[in-house]
Amino acid sequence: xxxxxxxxxxxxxxxxxxxxxxxxxxxxxxxxxxxxxxxxxxxxxxxxxxxxxxxxxxxxxxxxxxxxxxxxxxxxxxxxxxxxxxxxxxxxxxxxxxxxxxxxxxxxxxxxxxxxxxxxxxxxxxxxxxxxxxxxxxxxxxxxxxxxxxxxxxxxxxxxxxxxxxxxxxxxxxxxxxxxxxxxxxxxxxxxxxxxxxxxxxxxxxxxxxxxxxxxxxxxxxxxxxxxxxxxxxxxxxxxxxxxxxxxxxxxxxxxxxxxxxxxxxxxxxxxxxxxxxxxxxxxxxxxxxxxxxxxxxxxxxxxxxxxxxxxxxxxxxxxxxxxxxxxxxxxxxxxxxxxxxxxxxxxxxxxxxxxxxxxxxxxxxxxxxx
Amino acid sequence: xxxxxxxxxxxxxxxxxxxxxxxxxxxxxxxxxxxxxxxxxxxxxxxxxxxxxxxxxxxxxxxxxxxxxxxxxxxxxxxxxxxxxxxxxxxxxxxxxxxxxxxxxxxxxxxxxxxxxxxxxxxxxxxxxxxxxxxxxxxxxxxxxxxxxxxxxxxxxxxxxxxxxxxxxxxxxxxxxxxxxxxxxxxxxxxxxxxxxxxxxxxxxxxxxxxxxxxxxxxxxxxxxxxxxxxxxxxxxxxxxxxxxxxxxxxxxxxxxxxxxxxxxxxxxxxxxxxxxxxxxxxxxxxxxxxxxxxxxxxxxxxxxxxxxxxxxxxxxxxxxxxxxxxxxxxxxxxxxxxxxxxxxxxxxxxxxxxxxxxxxxxxxxxxxxx
Numbered sequence: 105x106x107x108x109x110x111x112x113x114x115x116x117x118x119x120x121x122x123x124x125x126x127x128x129x130x131x132x133x134x135x136x137x138x139x140x141x142x143x144x145x146x147x148x149x150x151x152x153x154x155x156x157x158x159x160x161x162x163x164x165x166x167x168x169x170x171x172x173x174x175x176x177x178x179x180x181x182x183x184x185x186x187x188x189x190x191x192x193x194x195x196x197x198x199x200x201x202x203x204x205x206x207x208x209x210x211x212x213x214x215x216x217x218x219x220x221x222x223x224x225x226x227x228x229x230x231x232x233x234x235x236x237x238x239x240x241x242x243x244x245x246x247x248x249x250x251x252x253x254x255x256x257x258x259x260x261x262x263x264x265x266x267x268x269x270x271x272x273x274x275x276x277x278x279x280x281x282x283x284x285x286x287x288x289x290x291x292x293x294x295x296x297x298x299x300x301x302x303x304x305x306x307x308x309x310x311x312x313x314x315x316x317x318x319x320x321x322x323x324x325x326x327x328x329x330x331x332x333x334x335x336x337x338x339x340x341x342x343x344x345x346x347x348x349x350x351x352x353x354x355x356x357x358x359x360x361x362x363x364x365x366x367x368x369x370x371x372x373x374x375x376x377x378x379x380x381x382x383x384x385x386x387x388x389x390x391x392x393x394x395x396x397x398x399x400x401x402x403x404x405x406x407x408x409x410x411x412x413x414x415x416x417x418x419x420x421x422x423x424x425x426x427x428x429x430x431x432x433x434x435x436x437x438x439x440x441x442x443x444x445x446x447x448x449x450x451x452x453x454x455x456x457x458x459x460x461x462x463x464x465x466x467x468x469x470x471x472x473x474x475x
Numbered sequence: 476x477x478x479x480x481x482x483x484x485x486x487x488x489x490x491x492x493x494x495x496x497x498x499x500x501x502x503x504x505x506x507x508x509x510x511x512x513x514x515x516x517x518x519x520x521x522x523x524x525x526x527x528x529x530x531x532x533x534x535x536x537x538x539x540x541x542x543x544x545x546x547x548x549x550x551x552x553x554x555x556x557x558x559x560x561x562x563x564x565x566x567x568x569x570x571x572x573x574x575x576x577x578x579x580x581x582x583x584x585x586x587x588x589x590x591x592x593x594x595x596x597x598x599x600x601x602x603x604x605x606x607x608x609x610x611x612x613x614x615x616x617x618x619x620x621x622x623x624x625x626x627x628x629x630x631x632x633x634x635x636x637x638x639x640x641x642x643x644x645x646x647x648x649x650x651x652x653x654x655x656x657x658x659x660x661x662x663x664x665x666x667x668x669x670x671x672x673x674x675x676x677x678x679x680x681x682x683x684x685x686x687x688x689x690x691x692x693x694x695x696x697x698x699x700x701x702x703x704x705x706x707x708x709x710x711x712x713x714x715x716x717x718x719x720x721x722x723x724x725x726x727x728x729x730x731x732x733x734x735x736x737x738x739x740x741x742x743x744x745x746x747x748x749x750x751x752x753x754x755x756x757x758x759x760x761x762x763x764x765x766x767x768x769x770x771x772x773x774x775x776x777x778x779x780x781x782x783x784x785x786x787x788x789x790x791x792x793x794x795x796x797x798x799x800x801x802x803x804x805x806x807x808x809x810x811x812x813x814x815x816x817x818x819x820x821x822x823x824x825x826x827x828x829x830x831x832x833x834x835x836x837x838x839x840x841x842x843x844x845x846x
Contacts, residue, residue: 220710261625288643
């Protein structure tokens, strides 16, 4: 197995999350799992690390104001690897968070695709519609594009001003350490990203308040840089960012789920038939070479992607999951049966989700005119 | 005399403007002087160079829409070295230009003084009030701060978006060539500056149109960089920038007038008494050691600062100036007499100007709420 590598640009090797957390200075999330209402993401340790989460837990407990801030890169397909983040957004929204969602279209333009029209379409068709179908509500949700922060000039000006002032408080060297080769596009994106995370605390947005940013472990360098910049600017007494870290979703073939490889994921817009075919063809199995052998020796659920997907996405009931685990491990359940079980859940989910996604179109305007 | 050096950071040595223009690729302004209404700045070659001015001359001739865009750095005192730029602004405004004036407060914050309140105060007290007193009108004038582009969110968003998109079209190396050591603050300032110059052509601001930017020769690297960036972005069919180049104002002691040396300039807020004392004490003379010698041999007006100031700022009448020149050169006029002649004009100007500047306070709000 290749050496572990976890950067915003590359995730490779077998991930040792505890080692990663020691290296990055991230604390375990476990101690907060029981302080929050039950949620499969916390219960199962899918959300595994945190920085400064105490003040968010306090806000939830004492019903005090806080913000959940996240960004989305409008490219590719929205797949199940993105879903656990959205489930977190919706969970925090249900707990009273003000939700800020930045469409990183300026960043995408600079780093990927210089077609702003296409970026906007992707943000709505692939992301926003799926978010709404998954349960995101327009109340207490500020969904915006980096290229057009608000319909209120005071808010827009305050946001862009913050990105402009942040430039003084970032050094070339620390940016280079995060980004490697530094370009004007990367610098601009980085400063806007820091503004995305801190601007909910500007006076125009109601002043200092705790902000939690849920991310994958690979994105931590962005958080560390933003934390450093945010603490240096003395004009605003920003409260330091809180952040949580979820594990990487397992791809269909094992390894990481990757937007650049359609056989590694199921998109939430894949048809149920496509999804079933992908699982049958690609899902990495922890089973044996023959049915007879598996009945005798059992399978290995820990490396079986179908089982992992039930664990992460499709079987929130711990007892039922345990039963599947034990049946599969003992040999009572064959690989084909496990795959069909997953397929049944995935196709049912997709049918229902895609129906909701079409209904969601009616709500899009409420989000785009949020302010 | 030291070797000529003309960069945005340093102007030194004896300036050979023709050599400079060959090096930078700037064309002479002379051929347009007679195409424009009479103005001492053009008639005397104070505005000496241009790029792509033909399309501005055509707009003026055919009464077509064009923009005069300029920026101001809110630091130091507004002195006579700044005045010829403002005279140009007002001249273009009188010819029908839409005037855009950017207060480069984000740039100043990043490069100089991290006190946004103070920067705003300086912009108004030292710059805007003097501009108004010199004749700037609120009609067709968009005076704005980089930190708060507009009261109209559509306009603000479009401006900041442009700066964000420009990042993709600028390279690290070309920015480094202009700025030397590159910092996030310099990059941000440079992209905002390019947006300042091109955003009058955005659809939200009425679409493509000729824009002229009057500057000093030392600022040409900024124009060259902005021109390159503006031509690379294909989303907006920007018309290339036009620019004009005025000579450096001569400082009171000879050499360049410099904001960092109060004995090199007279500020428009200096009292008439201070101004008179500065001229008597510091104005470099082209006269002789004794009155007797001067009466016999005459003085040298070409190196005499009092004469140069009459030429540049205080004696627009060519015949009268010629008479002074000849009298001084022949020995008919002594240095003390020339200085008193200048002092008479300077103090009369300051008295009148400072009266107008106080009246200008009433108009400030019209400029700050221009959009």
